[in-house]
Amino acid sequence: MSGLPLDTPAPAPAEAAPRRRFGAGRALRDGALVPAVSIATVLAVLALWALATEAGWVKPLFLPPPGAILSAFAQAWNGDLDGAPLGMHVRDSLLRVVGAFLIAAAAGIPAGLAMGTSRIARGLLDPLIEFYRPLPPLAYLPLMIIWFGIGELSKVLLIVLACFAPVALATRSGVLSASGDQINAARALGASRWQVLRYVVLPAALPEILIGLRIGMGVGWTTLVAAEMVAAQAGLGQLVLNASNFLRTDVVVMGILVIGLFAALFEFGMRWLERRLVPWKGKV
Structure with missing residues (x-):
């Protein structure tokens, strides 16, 4: 009879261990490579910026040197600008x-859940969202001013509308991606509609919801300048x-960098939250 004797030990476990260690080491190397490349890219851009401005390749009116940005930051910090x-x-x-x-998250997530679970809600909300979603905020900014005045309400509502659409649509997409087999299995075990939504649909939609929140926060920062165009006493x-009205390019670049810094901090925070809430994403 051909084949290995019954008392011959199987070599599979001994061979699998080095393979697992190799995979873990490769994952660690890949995880360290991305931040290193990102840091190197930022340093290279800063070096090119300093070289171009110091060598006179670009006029200060168009791109001030890094020293001018630091000086503008000090002036803004002390309140010497305005x-x-x-x-x-x-x-x-x-x-x-x-x-x-x-506000957009508190309204957009329930709206997306409703559109994903109810055809009636989808028929009511989807045309409205898809109609105004492609419109730039500056297009309906005059209506916000006419309806709600030039106070804080119109500014906040403008940003709410910009954030609401991506959050609601991402939530709806996540609900529709939930497995029908899991939903049917939960119903067969006697789960109520609320229990199916809470324990099956919502966990399946959570990765898409978090992506929608990240996009919504980014859109909110891009809408900030438009919102603060009208009678804002303070704001970045x-x-x-x-x-820009006084051709202070150094202050403009400084303000852009500060806005980008806070936007990046929120983005990193959302990524950290995503790793904590949906650790299985990309692994199943």
């Missing part, structure tokens, strides 16, 4: 963006717009 310190501009902008984002967008 009488308001940079901390006040940051505070007002954060209150507008974060407040509008929370208002600071940038006022500086």
Whole structure:
């Protein structure tokens, strides 16, 4: 009779261990490679920026040197530009963006769940969202001013509308991606409609919901400048717009960098939250 004797030990476990260790080491190397490449890219861009400005390849009116940006930051921090310190501009902008984002999330997630689970809700909400979603915020900014005035309400509502659409549509997409077999199995075990939504549909839609929140936060930051165009006493967008009127390119670049910094911090925070809430994403 051909084949291995019964008392011959199987070599599979001994061979599988090095293979697993190799896979873990490769994952660690890949995880360390991405931040290293990102840091190297940022340093290369900064070096090219300094070289181009110091060598006179680009006029300061179009791209100020890094030293001018630091000087503008110090002026803004002390309130020497428009009488308001940079901390006040940051505070007002954060209150507008974060407040509008929370309102959009609180309304967009239930709306997306309703569109994903109910044909009636989808028929009611989907045409409205798809109609205004491609419109730039500046297109309906005059209506916000006519309807709600030039106060904080119109600014916050403008950012809410910009954030609402991606959150709602991403939530609807996540609900529709839930496995029908899992839903039918839960119903067969006697789960109610709420239990199916809570324990089956919502966990399956959570990765898409988090992506929609990330996109919504990014759209909120891009809408901030448009929202602060109208009678804003303080804010990063208002600071940038006022500086552009006086051709203070150094202040404009400084404001853009500050906005980008806070937007990146929120993005990294959302990525961390995604790793904590949906650790199985990309692994199953």
